[in-house]
Amino acid sequence: MTKTQKGILAIPALLLLMVIGAVLVFANWQSLFGQYRPIEVAKVVYTLEVKGESVATMQNIDNDTLYVTKGSIIPFVDRMKEQGYELTAENRAAGRLEFQRNRNTVSVPTQPFWRGYRVFVNPPL
Numbered sequence: 001m002t003k004t005q006k007g008i009l010a011i012p013a014l015l016l017l018m019v020i021g022a023v024l025v026f027a028n029w030q031s032l033f034g035q036y037r038p039i040e041v042a043k044v045v046y047t048l049e050v051k052g053e054s055v056a057t058m059q060n061i062d063n064d065t066l067y068v069t070k071g072s073i074i075p076f077v078d079r080m081k082e083q084g085y086e087l088t089a090e091n092r093a094a095g096r097l098e099f100q101r102n103r104n105t106v107s108v109p110t111q112p113f114w115r116g117y118r119v120f121v122n123p124p125l
């Protein structure tokens with residue numbers, strides 16, 4: 001076999017492997033990535049780590065708006081204060097922060113993300 005023939009055979013083999021890989025990733029999407037979109041996660045990590053911002057935004061597969069902080073909840077609480085909300089309760093056992101503005105109370109679920117990151121689900125910002 002010449003190099004040209006090997007190259008011609010290698011291209012369909014490579015395409016077949018790519019298709020099989022794409023099917024495997026698609027079939028196992030939930031176990032690989034969970035409820036998060038990988039490109040959105042990469043943007044959040046870039047925003048927090050490289051740009052040095054304290055709060056980043058992303059959306060999950062249900063199109064819920066998620067706010068992510070690194071380390072502490074304080075940057076998120078400060079962002080809520082800018083919108084007129086005051087932190088009234090922090091329920092660590094249930095993973096919720098409760099905010100109040102005027103007479104309205106809002107409960108924001110929180111969950112751990114990766115090491116040192118915390119996600120806030122659907123806050124009213």
